[in-house]
Amino acid sequence: MESRTSVPGEAAQLAALTRFLQDFCKTAELPSAAALPFEIALEEIFMNVVMHGSPAGRLARVDVSLVLRDDDLTMAVVDDGPAFDPLSLPAPDVNAALDARRVGGLGVYFVRQMMDAVSYAREGPRNQLRMSKRVMRANAAPAGTNPG
């Protein structure tokens, strides 16, 4: 199962992208617990593009694709903004005292924590971030059980 969409890189598009992801997960009969890490990853990566991907006023174009194969869901976020590898950001200090706490870097940290695999590539004029994670389908009975 595959689906893709494309939006301009502006914050107001976050709701549409989230709906696109939720609709895909619903159609695929994935439980909401499986969709959540992808919702968070999508917000983090998309908002990075919104904030840094449109210098000089030209809005970046952001393509999001979802592929469910076997039990692996893969999400790719591709944008035509300036070259930027979010995976190069240093990890945040999640043990710092309150005064020293910053939120910068936390988003990418979440993505790394929640996904099974994350990779970045610059392909021609585009950044491509690919994330995948094994998901459990709602209708899949564990082996050896009889759902009756």
Place this chain on the structure above:
Amino acid sequence: MFDIHQGPAGEVIMSGRLDATQCDAALKFLGALARPGVIDLGGLEYVASAGLRVFLLTQKRAKAMGGGLKLINVHGPVHDIFRYAGFDQVLDITRAGD
């Protein structure tokens, strides 16, 4: 989608999805409170790093005034996000059902 208001005992009640597009509204609401304290997150379904910034900034302000936030009724998935970020070390957080 997202709602923030004050309950009868002065507590702040947040519900829905606190995504990046809702943070300004949440910060504005919390910034208008003289002394932010208890925030009931029983209806909060979703938060990511932009939403965590709302709690971080508000906690810094509350601490500077000699107080501090108490986040109550925090559901499992939202609690996990606070914990991943290590925010359970700098905020008073009580899970739903505790």
